[in-house]
Amino acid sequence: MEGREQLPAELCMRKWAHRVLGLSADRPILRIVASPMAAEVDEYTGADLVTAANALVADQLLTEDSQIVLLLLPHSPELFLLHLGLVLNGKVPAILPWPTTRVDAEKYQRNLLYQLSSLPAHHLITLPRLAENLRPGLPYPVSGCSTPRAAQFERVFRERLDAEACNHRDVPHPGLPSDTLFLQFSGGTTGTQKCIVVTEAMLEAQLTRLAIVLRPSKDDGVASWLPMYHDMGLIACLWFPLWAGIPSIQFAANDWLLRPELLFEFMEQYGGTMCWLPNFAFSYLAQRRGSMQRGYSLDRVRAWINCSEPVRSKSMISFAHAFADCGVSRECLHASYAMAENVFAVTQTDLGKLPRQIARSRVQDSVIRLNANAFELIDDVYFSSGRCLPEMRTRVVGADGSECAEREAGEIQLSTPCLFQGYWSQEGFRRDGFASDGWYSTGDYGFFSDGELYVIGRMKDIIIVGGQNVFPEDLEVIAGRAAGVYPGRVVAFAVDDEEAGTQTIGVVAEMAGEFDPDGARAVECEIRNLIKASLAVAARYVRVVPQRWIVKSTAGKISRKDTRARFLAEENSKLIETVADQRES
Amino acid sequence: MREVVRDVVTEITRQKVRDDELLVSSGIIDSLRVLKLISRLDDQLQIHIPTDQVQPEDFDSVDLILETIERVAIS
Numbered sequence: 001m002e003g004r005e006q007l008p009a010e011l012c013m014r015k016w017a018h019r020v021l022g023l024s025a026d027r028p029i030l031r032i033v034a035s036p037m038a039a040e041v042d043e044y045t046g047a048d049l050v051t052a053a054n055a056l057v058a059d060q061l062l063t064e065d066s067q068i069v070l071l072l073l074p075h076s077p078e079l080f081l082l083h084l085g086l087v088l089n090g091k092v093p094a095i096l097p098w099p100t101t102r103v104d105a106e107k108y109q110r111n112l113l114y115q116l117s118s119l120p121a122h123h124l125i126t127l128p129r130l131a132e133n134l135r136p137g138l139p140y141p142v143s144g145c146s147t148p149r150a151a152q153f154e155r156v157f158r159e160r161l162d163a164e165a166c167n168h169r170d171v172p173h174p175g176l177p178s179d180t181l182f183l184q185f186s187g188g189t190t191g192t193q194k195c196i197v198v199t200e201a202m203l204e205a206q207l208t209r210l211a212i213v214l215r216p217s218k219d220d221g222v223a224s225w226l227p228m229y230h231d232m233g234l235i236a237c238l239w240f241p242l243w244a245g246i247p248s249i250q251f252a253a254n255d256w257l258l259r260p261e262l263l264f265e266f267m268e269q270y271g272g273t274m275c276w277l278p279n280f281a282f283s284y285l286a287q288r289r290g291s292m293q294r295g296y297s298l299d300r301v302r303a304w305i306n307c308s309e310p311v312r313s314k315s316m317i318s319f320a321h322a323f324a325d326c327g328v329s330r331e332c333l334h335a336s337y338a339m340a341e342n343v344f345a346v347t348q349t350d351l352g353k354l355p356r357q358i359a360r361s362r363v364q365d366s367v368i369r370l371n372a373n374a375f376e377l378i379d380d381v382y383f384s385s386g387r388c389l390p391e392m393r394t395r396v397v398g399a400d401g402s403e404c405a406e407r408e409a410g411e412i413q414l415s416t417p418c419l420f421q422g423y424w425s426q427e428g429f430r431r432d433g434f435a436s437d438g439w440y441s442t443g444d445y446g447f448f449s450d451g452e453l454y455v456i457g458r459m460k461d462i463i464i465v466g467g468q469n470v471f472p473e474d475l476e477v478i479a480g481r482a483a484g485v486y487p488g489r490v491v492a493f494a495v496d497d498e499e500a501g502t503q504t505i506g507v508v509a510e511m512a513g514e515f516d517p518d519g520a521r522a523v524e525c526e527i528r529n530l531i532k533a534s535l536a537v538a539a540r541y542v543r544v545v546p547q548r549w550i551v552k553s554t555a556g557k558i559s560r561k562d563t564r565a566r567f568l569a570e571e572n573s574k575l576i577e578t579v580a581d582q583r584e585s
Numbered sequence: 586m587r588e589v590v591r592d593v594v595t596e597i598t599r600q601k602v603r604d605d606e607l608l609v610s611s612g613i614i615d616s617l618r619v620l621k622l623i624s625r626l627d628d629q630l631q632i633h634i635p636t637d638q639v640q641p642e643d644f645d646s647v648d649l650i651l652e653t654i655e656r657v658a659i660s
Contacts, residue, residue, distance in 0.1 A: 152640075257616050258623070258636040284617055291624060466617075500617050528611040538612025574599070 023245030053085030120173035283501030299327025349386030
């Protein structure tokens with residue numbers, strides 16, 4: 001990024017607006033389904049979009065010095081319009097995840113105040129009721145913006161929060177590059193607070209290269225239920241179609257979860273030809289095939305792109321089988337390796353060609369030497385994530401820093417034209433994770449074969465829940481705050497969900513004092529609530545155990561790996577007992 | 586009906602839960618399994634729960650499931 005000539009911000013914004021207007025001024029470019037029940041779709045041409053986005057931003061009465069604007073809104077036309085409108089007006093929006101299920105309102109709001117007051121922001125836009133509750137406790141202005149179904153979303157925040165008056169000023173932070181467009185929080189949670197700055201130059205570098213490999217045409221369309229706080233939803237499914245001048249239709253993740261067939265209905269109705277999904281979605285759709293009322297005409301779709309989670313061959317094959325009668329062929333199933341740190345895609349499989357797979361037995365695995373946690377794949381093959389996008393360079397290195405041989409696994413490093421400068425913090429851009437020669441160490445584990453990248457695991461213990469990164473260290477700190485937990489005796493880890501094709505969260509905590517089952521149950525409940533309120537994700541398995549249950553290494557350190565193994569062994573035994581009980585009864 | 590709902594929840598969660606215990610928001614039932622829960626309820630109770638009229642949080646406890654069935658289910 002160093003040395004790149006940057007355009008003045010005003011010129012960049014105009015350039016973007018002209019592009020959208022020029023390509024799609026009079027034809028629909030964005031459709032948003034606020035509620036499938038309403039059967040209404042908000043449809044915007046390029047010209048409409050710019051007008052509506054500017055008008056909504058004007059309603060917010062932002063001051064001139066409000067640069068970074070946080071958006072905490074459920075899926076709604078307003079969320080899309082505000083994001084785009086703020087960019088058009090030279091502001092820097094950052095989308096925060098709206099809680100997807102019922103939360104403990106008091107805990108959620110207090111946690112939000114804690115997190116939001118430590119973020120480098122100048123303004124928060126959220127639903128009106130929540131805005132009233134949070135306003136006294138934040139060092140910057142908060143405005144309310146109503147959306148369709150706001151009453152339903154805000155039900156939980158009806159009680160007035162007795163927030164303590166904020167007694168500190170906003171967090172001092174270094175200046176942003178002049179062509180900054182928006183911020184993304186890596187992993188999608190505010191808990192991690194890993195802030196990525198996306199500039200006009202970075203976005204343009206990403207989108208132009210994505211367009212070279214995907215070759216969008218006027219006949220294309222994108223359908224998405226992916227949340228906008230995630231890079232796959234924001235970049236692949238919103239910015240890419242806008243940039244390429246192709247229409248996209250956006251609906252809510254919760255609506256898709258309960259009616260997965262909506263994706264196909266919208267693709268049919270609005271001419272969807274490209275669709276990005278995390279791995280679990282392929283499994284989920286395949287499993288729901290039997291309960292779908294009718295077939296769908298999906299033969300126009302030229303790319304189902306598996307991204308954000310390790311690609312599992314079994315998920316892809318079951319999806320292709322389930323929907324073969326609808327026109328889904330294996331040649332249309334693709335994969336991409338992407339991350340917010342690179343704006344989005346690093347690699348992409350070749351469209352129109354059958355993606356490659358390689359037998360596990362052909363890979364030289366250096367897991368033990370590198371102490372990495374390769375995913376416990378149920379498949380005996382690895383699925384290719386494809387070749388690097390133009391001018392993006394990727395290498396795989398071993399523990400000694402030297403490049404690995406063909407089909408030898410190691411850590412994946414990047415050097416690309418759209419790579420971030422480091423996580424943006426109060427100290428500036430943090431360069432941890434960058435090698436001395438400027439390459440970024442992703443923490444992902446994989447190998448090359450015939451010029452294609454295969455991603456097979458993580459160097460770190462990050463848990464990927466439905467495409468969202470969750471850090472075990474965050475979970476352990478949060479769970480450790482629950483009353484009744486023995487200080488420092490908490491372990492968090494991933495539990496593979498074979499059926500869903502994703503990972504879930506497991507947490508084991510030792511109980512302070514004498515163990516009693518009723519007390520343990522209450523502490524488990526408290527831990528679940530704290531995790532939900534803090535990270536907006538749910539922990540599937542939470543177990544409070546007697547002291548000395550957690551496994552330690554011979555050096556006396558807590559062993560995440562061995563504790564996970566003990567937990568899984570006991571869970572399997574419990575499952576066998578439950579099944580036996582059900583059969584008896 | 587309560588007994589049937591409890592049995593279905595036990596089957597999905599693989600554990601006994603209290604009637605007021607939070608299921609979806611706590612993570613005991615992840616959101617991907619809500620649809621499976623609805624299908625099992627439909628089958629076991631011989632009803633139809635229209636998925637376009639509900640949200641995952643409507644199934645957040647045995648008590649809430651019973652309320653939701655009362656509100657939207659078609660026999």
